[in-house]
Amino acid sequence: MIDFSMDPADVALRDKVRSFVRERIIPYERDPRLTSHGPTDDLRRELNALAREAGLLAPHVSSHYGGLGLNHVQRAIVFEAAGYSTLGPIALHCAAPDEGNMHMLEVVASPQQREAYLRPLAQGDMRSCFAMTEPQPGAGADPGQLLTRADREGDHFVISGKKWLITGAEGAGFAIVMARAFDGQQELGPTMFLARLPDPGFQITRTIDSIDASFTGGHGEIALTGLRVHKDDVLGEVGQGLRYAQIRLAPARLTHCMRWLGAAVRAHDIATEYAMRRKAFGTTLLQHEGVGFMLADNEIELHMCRLAILDVAWRLDQGENGRHASSMAKVFVSEALFRVADRCMQVLGGMGVTADTQVERIFREIRAFRIYDGPSEVHRWAIANRIARTKAAP
Amino acid sequence: MIDFSMDPADVALRDKVRSFVRERIIPYERDPRLTSHGPTDDLRRELNALAREAGLLAPHVSSHYGGLGLNHVQRAIVFEAAGYSTLGPIALHCAAPDEGNMHMLEVVASPQQREAYLRPLAQGDMRSCFAMTEPQPGAGADPGQLLTRADREGDHFVISGKKWLITGAEGAGFAIVMARAFDGQQELGPTMFLARLPDPGFQITRTIDSIDASFTGGHGEIALTGLRVHKDDVLGEVGQGLRYAQIRLAPARLTHCMRWLGAAVRAHDIATEYAMRRKAFGTTLLQHEGVGFMLADNEIELHMCRLAILDVAWRLDQGENGRHASSMAKVFVSEALFRVADRCMQVLGGMGVTADTQVERIFREIRAFRIYDGPSEVHRWAIANRIARTKAAP
Amino acid sequence: MIDFSMDPADVALRDKVRSFVRERIIPYERDPRLTSHGPTDDLRRELNALAREAGLLAPHVSSHYGGLGLNHVQRAIVFEAAGYSTLGPIALHCAAPDEGNMHMLEVVASPQQREAYLRPLAQGDMRSCFAMTEPQPGAGADPGQLLTRADREGDHFVISGKKWLITGAEGAGFAIVMARAFDGQQELGPTMFLARLPDPGFQITRTIDSIDASFTGGHGEIALTGLRVHKDDVLGEVGQGLRYAQIRLAPARLTHCMRWLGAAVRAHDIATEYAMRRKAFGTTLLQHEGVGFMLADNEIELHMCRLAILDVAWRLDQGENGRHASSMAKVFVSEALFRVADRCMQVLGGMGVTADTQVERIFREIRAFRIYDGPSEVHRWAIANRIARTKAAP
């Protein structure tokens, strides 16, 4: 029955993460290893070590693989706290794409694959990437346009094609590659493959310059040129790739919402603190309604985002697939958080356009968030289609 | 702990209300007794009789006074269902201002007052009004500008002043009048008085034409000219009027949200049904993304409004005063529902500007809702002030 | 070359219209003949007489037919001034649909038709209506769905079908009816017919209740049951109806913008005056930035609307068809003016929801304006299509 209270144990864990982020992680936000292509792997490992020491590594993974076994509601609570620094999810190893990959592997992978890929991934011994998106005219928002193909050769599949915007490719220990499988002329359907990296068949042709900078390894452009994967490294079943993508995407979208909510709370705290201190025309900015109203809107929207996330997380915990619900939450949360970040930058005035506060970075990151894991338009289109399917005309 | 499930008994009650509204109440929406100043008292009584017969009258009132004793979360569920027709809350007798008055009387009134005023009100034998707002330069958004005064004369107070926008004044059996009490020169503070109506000291000088039309009795302009109230009819204590107003307002704002959410759901259903049926340029409106995206946004915002309401209702059930939370919810919900109603009208095109569907009425009602019980600007101001008070500058 | 100055003669005419509206017309705004279906014909004639006396009747019509022969830029200047009262355009006889009909007749009609229809119309001896829109599944936003048919019978056409939202039908002296002409089985294409009213073949089945109330005669629902029109009363050529509709629509859309700009200026003046006078929390509303910023946004948007209108009017004066430009202006102006009207209502608070000021009426009228003469969505669709047509992909 309707209940908005949090389990005291979850509150305690949240508070522990908050303290950890503030005390141990925020000091790294000026670390030179935080490049325009994200934190270096060296920095990532250093942060993971801190989280491991604090007992906070990979909190979403089951204890069998070394995590805390949090359910989705608990992730909502903890990931928001982690997101208060853009380095927090890196430290806790619950950032994209690893977090979503771990989730999918735990659900879909065979026991052998879980030992081989999930366990070292969960322990931070390696990172991973998810190689699905292709440059035009390939698969972007529309997965039906998938062009990469995997041709069966005996016990192997040989994969060729192009991928781009593959987050974390640089430095990853393995990739999950989506390709259209073929057995000779016969198409077997979109399939996911586990490929150890580095591999000469998986060439990172460049790391793409982008508006965001918080993912370890940045966003890679990949040339797949005869990448060989053994059939034991097919993830789940041949031809089920799109279904697994959905298993990955619904919660992955939501964990993005959780982490960026934390970042937006940070931006709001910075803007509020500034507005209470900075004076103009005889009074503090906060006492100017023009500023105070912006901060009031932030309070409202941050609160609404939290409710939106908890609702979907709870549904996932009940076993719903959450596809529609997470689409709605992704649109609402990404757009609301962007408005929050935009207002924070505006409140800061000249300070806002500088990198002297984290607001400038958070603004850029959340702008990108409105696009990845499905731009708002793709979700609105899906929601409208669902209306058409589910409401019978009288 | 976080839980978004509804009690099956609440679901059953909701479904009963839904059926009742669809089958018994919606047919009255073309009744000629639904005037531009709201339903007539005759119509109201007829609808109350239907609800009484169905066991649905005054669901928010304790069973001791003949209601169903619903808590706030249950009200959220039931009032939304009632609001699916603008006549639903009238029928269930949970419309403003009576619903808020019943709530306040149950909390604040003396046992004698409850028998004398609450019982007949809860049973639909009479209606009530809440006479607080004054024409300028009196009390509007700022209750500190209260000008009506109540001068002690022995065991009575004699009240003089002007009120306006007093919903339901016409035909009310009693009024709750807010006035600044005086004992000679000494000010005793804002005080609430219970005044039986009609009374020659309480003249309704006109019923005001307005954009909305769903409140029984419309909005009255009142001249208070020596209205005498016995001290036993002071509500609660002398000088505590503003505090009681808050007790009334936080939940009253929220029940407005609940009811208008139901109305907006109705508008969305009408617009969706139309968009699935109406064709233009070779396909249904719904298949045009320009329309489908509007309906997708409606789905998202209606869902978010429901979450916002449930959250505050749950807080009220936990004993929180809900003042800040209901301010946030009022701003969010009133503005989101207006966007929903506006989109519905737009989707309907030419049909939307006509009274042939309920959308035109719902649009006007929800526009007014953005103003009454505190325009958004007053709430944003209060939220900003609270930020200033609660966040200590470092 | 770029010049934003106004001809002093135009300024003088504008000021004359301003004075006329303020002194002679605004006093009629409380006239009981202003019904929920618009001003009565009796009131309309009384106001026309005042304008005729002032030398201001039908300013857009050539002097040959008794008007002032204003070009489009001059109309922009004068119609805004007229629109300061919703009764102003009625008085000057430059309201829809008569104004657009006069324009089209002057361009398209034969000399005989101009004498027979345009002259008495321009002089205010009669009103007219434009019968194009049909109830679903007929022609709404998509004129291609036209269902009304006109079958040739010797020298006549016999017209049957349904129309609705036909503004000014009640009391009109003639109608311009759009129908699909047929000669036996052969379709001759959409055609406009001039039909004297009343006529038993043109039945007004009802006047539709709607959110707006400023058009004389309201919005009629029409049953066309064998309406006979002589071939001499075909407007222009058979089969050219859609082309003439465009000739009518591009400037007609723009004159709507002009008139409603005037109305929005009025609303802004009312809100500003109120905000300077009304106090809350220790200062005037205007000094609260939450209100002052809304009025600042009004100033900006009203100014931008004026520029948008003048630009298109100038293009029409240069002989451009203005179809694309007036689509853009219609979307921008109707949406901007609605935001202005909405803010004005919000600034007025409780006063805003009442009919005590003109703001409540103006808000409702401008909401309808966002839909008639093409909802924003139809224009955006047309603009997007034009982008596709005119920009060649590289």
Added chain:
Amino acid sequence: MIDFSMDPADVALRDKVRSFVRERIIPYERDPRLTSHGPTDDLRRELNALAREAGLLAPHVSSHYGGLGLNHVQRAIVFEAAGYSTLGPIALHCAAPDEGNMHMLEVVASPQQREAYLRPLAQGDMRSCFAMTEPQPGAGADPGQLLTRADREGDHFVISGKKWLITGAEGAGFAIVMARAFDGQQELGPTMFLARLPDPGFQITRTIDSIDASFTGGHGEIALTGLRVHKDDVLGEVGQGLRYAQIRLAPARLTHCMRWLGAAVRAHDIATEYAMRRKAFGTTLLQHEGVGFMLADNEIELHMCRLAILDVAWRLDQGENGRHASSMAKVFVSEALFRVADRCMQVLGGMGVTADTQVERIFREIRAFRIYDGPSEVHRWAIANRIARTKAAP
């Protein structure tokens, strides 16, 4: 009288600039000398040489100092064309802050100062900066908070204080420094000083990392430690600094609008071209209304921005100070262009977040534009104050 036509000579100049930018400047957009702190001085000089050769250098400066002597309307036409590449204004030497400084020097400086500072500046032999903004608690949006002081010592002023966000400081040949002048205890008022650089009293303590990257020299933080300026290098009169700032600011705000309009047109062209080419779900993005409507809104808003700019430019050419008009235009244009840039990024999807197109850069630049030369909130505040001053309450 109202005229929206352009002088053919202006059109010819515009087209020449367009060709110049497309053919000569755009190829430099991938030049490695375009750093995160803007183009290097070396690149700037190379681009200036191209413009000089094309006869397009400093088009806003009078021919006496080597420019083209364009009035404000002509600047609107030419600067938009230049802004099509963020390097265009650098090349034409009409970028901020030099462009505004040249304008102010031409109006305010003495003949000797014009020869000494304006001439070499106009010829691109040096750059300049405008040192007004201070870190908190100094002068930001509120110039009244100016803390930097200039103490008279004989024929010199000795200036001490802190400045920041001083665009172009790194590498500038001189600075215009705003300081509060004192003669002993007596305050002489805010004053502008011309200071040759480099100078040990003017230390650039760092160049600030920021969201934008198109200004040569970036944004500097300055320590003024006993900077000595001779009284002949006081700009205009002592104590008139704030007045000169206004002379600089009204047109400078507008030229920002002009240049960024050009950049937004570029973004729109890129997004449109992409939307015509990229397919998803069976058709081009452009044919999806969800995308087509965004591009339609871009068309509308770009057009409105152009009108807004031309209107104020024309007013400045008429000798109006343009203070209020340019405030309104700055708010409208900066916010509209940001919406345009934001939509372009969204249309591009994953491509939008990368630096593979100029859209990502343009988005960041225009976000900053909403803040510099006065955040929207400061302008709204000024507009609201002007309403209060100019409209007499009845």
